[in-house]
Amino acid sequence: MTLDAKIPEGKLEDKWKNYQATSNLINPANRKKLNIIVVGSGLAGAGAAATLAELGYNVQCFCYQDSARRAHSVAAQGGINAAKNYQHDGDSVWRMFYDTLKGGDFRSREANTYRLAELSAPLIDHFVQQGVPFAREYGGVLENRSFGGVQVKRTFYARGQTGQQLVLAAYSQLSKMIRAKKVEMLARHEVLDIVLIEGKAKGVIARDLATGEIKRFVADAVVLATGGYSRVFRLSTLAVGCNGSAIWKAHKKGAYFAAPSFTQIHPTALPQTSKAQSKLTLMSESLRNDGRIWVPKRKDDGRKAKDIPEEERDYYLERRYPSFGNLAPRDIASRAAKERIDAGHGVGQLKNAVYLDFKHAIERLGKDTIEERYGNLFNMYEKITGIDAYHEPMTISPAAHFSMGGLWVDYELMTSIPGLYAIGECNYSDHGANRLGANSLLQTSIDGYFILPNTINNYLAGELGAKHPGADHPEFMKVESEVRDLIKKILEVYGHRTVDDFHRELGKVMWHECAMSRNKAGLEKAIVQIKNIKTEFWKNVKVTGQANEMNTELEKALRLADFIELAILMCTDALQRDESCGAHFREEYQTNEGEALRNDDDFAYVSVWEYNKGDFKLHKEFLEFEYVQPTVRSYK
Amino acid sequence: MNVIFKIWRQEHAAVEGYFKTYEVDGLTEDMSFLEALDHLNETLVLINEKVIAFESDCREGICGQCGVFINGRAHGPHQHITTCQLHMRSFKDGDTIVVEPWRAEAFPIVKDLVVDRSAFDRIIQQGAYITAKTGTAPEAYAIPISKEISERAMDVAACIGCGACVAACKNASAALFTSAKINHLNQLPQGRPEEHSRLLDMVAQMELENFGSCTFTAACEVECPAEISINSIAEMNARYIKAKLFG
Incomplete structure (x- = not known):
């Protein structure tokens, strides 16, 4: 099989419009004859399930948790990016596209990445309409902050709980469609395999986690929205139930897996303190807007942070990357921390951490402002560590976080198995070799709300006349x-x-x-x-x-x-x-x-792996850069 | 450190449950409470016993999936945290720790410490949304919202749906949970068009699910991990009167 990304014709800024203008549509009367399975109820899954149901399809949505509201999108803290240019600081769709492509070190498709930036502004409109209480200025307008790897303020947020507020909005919309009987929600159900008939995805086998019953579910298309797989490292910022089983089963059935080794290590998590630890708690990257990262200049310095004078502190990110400083992208900030820790400058109990210090920010802005911006994060930090970070610096450490890799998908978000889609973190699409902060909520929402509901029809139109196998096939x-x-x-x-x-x-x-x-x-x-x-x-x-x-x-x-x-x-x-x-x-x-x-x-290609009886065969999707010349990715 | 766990075991809803005592050693103060249960479960596997079923997912206090009664208090001895945020340093060496599931008629036991909180989902389904389809949104700036309103909405939107309010309440009332969602949406301009029907439908569903009535003991606000104030219930009641009069 050849890899066809199905990139539409036309100029970069016209591709998505051209796609929508030419893809197959399904009339409303026929949509209600079609059944779609959505696996996962986070921002991608709930967004897709609700939107597909609004369009008239019959949807079955699965999650392993006891309620759809708990999907791990809930834990994203910092925010969601959008090229609104509300701050009048030179932002644009083009700049956001470029930042994302560069942030990913030029290992993603131009057309996908451009679409991500293009659809970001309407997504904010959507969430505001759904009642998300984004942070506001006194005049009633929306407030923004900055995230790593960019020099503008384009991140929208709801305190330190942006993911929670967005996923609750998606869950609301899903609940609306459950009430309308267009979505059947199957909570506490884990999908254990995908069923293909004549090469097309036609359903799933799931286990009812409350009773252990194994059940068969039939559909005309299957959408995987199962999130990331960084729990492969065990200690990660992910929920303990997060897993890669559905995408792995799909892979073994023939879905290609792209760039599996591209996983992001987040620079600001709480350090591991014991062997029994089950997970690492993330402290939002937004803290790096005001916090300064440092280690003692002296090796194995045993002094307390407050006893180390200013001139003996090494603000290594500011030193190495003066133009981005503490807001250097995650991969770079994590590696820089590892370099200092390995060189013997680590701090904390196990010497496996660095300081994140708010002293200067509190002096400059006052404690009240810091509390308003990050209050819940400081509270969370104190709950877990017993330390008041208003008075002494936080200790933070790198932790496994996001998986850029995932099932290979084309421009329509379809995997190499016809009728099987992968949306959100479980696919490999827009982030290349490194994801920028606050682009995760963005990508997962856009996949679910805006892209999939406009592409799945192109496939389903061909399934209308097809035979519908029963669960006894x-x-x-x-x-x-x-x-x-x-x-x-x-x-x-x-x-x-x-x-x-x-x-x-x-x-x-x-x-x-x-x-x-x-x-x-x-x-x-x-x-x-x-x-x-x-x-x-x-x-x-x-x-x-x-x-x-x-x-x-x-x-x-x-x-x-x-x-x-x-x-x-x-x-x-x-x-x-x-x-x-x-x-x-x-x-x-x-x-x-x-x-x-x-x-x-x-x-300059995406590594795309085919499962071959326990072995793996490499295919290459060559990346063509038509609009942007890949450069050395520098944040100095 | 060593502790004695007295843990509720129950195979499923249709059989009787009972407390079982486990002496657990090899714990450290840095362990979270749930990691101590993980540790206990590993030792149970090794002696051929079934593990204790309990729920958790994010383990950072935001998903709302964890939640047990510990020594007679929802989410344990501290205020405003979830069970996953509780650490063993809150206990002393040799302590006896009693662990039970949430107790409420509306939350039937599934197994051991796991309860069925789908009643909450059904309350949400009765109108805790804004009826607007994807793709129909006006420009975000078309709806200016004052900082004060936005912050107030956020205060209650922070609810994590864990059920501690119900578990802590002697009447097993879901008033705090229900009011939080109503007040989030009803004070925002986006939520106004449906404010009355939303409120009346959600309250009706809350009563159908056999939650008790609120008698303002404020036990809920003491435990709420999202620190939602009991004022939210008073506000819901005021809105309820308005909805009955003008809805």
Whole structure:
């Protein structure tokens, strides 16, 4: 199969309009004959489910949580970008497009990235209409702040809970369509496999997590909106239930996986304090608007922060990147922190952190202003650490966060399986090798609200006359029995090690070899180690309880089994890409100053992997830059 | 550190539950309360027992999925936090810690510490939205909203839907939850066109779900992780009278 991204004709700024003008439509009377499955209820999933239902399709929406409102979009703190230029500071769709493309180190498609910027302004209109209480100025107009990797203020926010407010708006709209009986919500249901008939996605097999019942669901198209997979590292900023199972099952059924190793390490999370830790809490990047990051100049300095005089502090981001300073993009800020920590300047209990200091901001703006801007983040920090950050600096540390990689999709957000779509964080589309702050809520919302509802019709129009298989089709029976067999197999191992124990082992390998910096020998070793973990897992994992009941241990085991396989692909991908770009930093390829050394001659393509009986075959989608000349990505 | 957990075990809604005692060692003060339960569950697996079912997801206090009664208080001994934000340093070595699910008729037990809070979803479905389709929005600046109104809306929109208000209330009332959503939408200009029907439908659903009545004990506001004030209930009641008179 050849990779056709289906980029529309025309100038960059006309492509989306041209697409909409020429794609197939479905008349309202026919839409109600079509059924769509949406897996996930975050901003992408709930936005898509509600909008598709408003258009007249019948939608079934799944989430593994007890309510759609809990999807992990809820945890995004800082904000959502839009090229409104409300601040009159020189912003435009073009500049936002350029910032995003550059932020991703020129590893995404121009047409997709442009569309992201183009649709950002109407998205803010949409959320305001839905009642999102965005921050306002006294005159009643919307307020903005700045995020990493840009020099304008284009980020809209609702205190430190922007993701929560947006996902609650999406959940509201979803609730409206549930009441209208156009959406059937299946909470506490986890999709365990995709069903293809004659090569097209026609449904899913899901497990009712409350009862353990395995069920078949039939549809005319399946949309995956399952979020990111950085929980492969175990310790990450993600919710403990976040997983890559649905996209991994889709991959094994033939959906190509793009740039799996492009995962973002966030520079400002709370440091790990114990081995038993289950997750790392993110502190919003917005804090870097006013907080200054530093470490002691002296190695292994044992003094308290307040005892270290100003001239003995190293504000290393301001020193290395004077024009962006503390707002350097995430990949760069994380690597710079790692460099200082590795060089012996780390602070905190385990010497694995750096300071984020608000002293100067409080002196300049007053405590009240800082409290108004970040009050809930300071509260959260105090709840978790017991430390009052108004009086002493926060300690922060890099943590696994976002996955830029995901299922390969074309311009229509369709995977390489006809009728199977991937939207939001689970696809690889707009962010390239590194995502800019506040572009995540943007991309996931735009995919769900604006793009998919305008592209899925192009496919579904061809399905109207097609045969509609029932849930008793042999293929449904076959996939269902495969799912049952897998569950049986995992329960029958009944070895000596817990699921979490395996997950900690996997996370450790991935964090050491496939996170902030990577090298050939380490990755080769990691692949061997992960294969051993896989063998050992299937010999020695222990899950108690039954298949036909609520069994949280079984849920974790099924997710981990998929993470282990995905981890092998991530390392394979990182090993194949002999260059550094964005979040993918190969130690062999760096400048004298320790910056990423990109190789456009040999690697100006997206690595797209095909599953091949336990092995992976590489395809290349070459990126053509027609409007922007890729440059060295400098934030100095 | 070592503690003694007394934890509610119940196979499913149709059978009786009971407290079971677990002596747990190997904990540290830095562990969160849920990590201590994770730790206990791992030891249970290794001695061939079923794990204790409990819910959590984001583990940073925003998704609202976690929530248990700890020593007689919703989300444990501190005010305004979620269970996942509670740390073992809040307990002493050797403490006995009693852990129960939310108790309310409207929240039936699913298993062990897990309850069914779908009643909240059904209240939201009765009008906690603005009836406007995707793609129909006017320019955002067409609706100026004063900072004061916007902040007040945000104060109540912050609700995480965890159910602690219901669990803490002796009447198992959902008034704080319901009022928070109503006051979020009804004070914004976008929410005005449907203000009365929204309020009346949501309150009616709240009563259908068998939540108790509010008697203003303010137990809810003490526990609410989003620090929503009981004033929100008073405001809902005022709006209710207005809706009945003019709706």
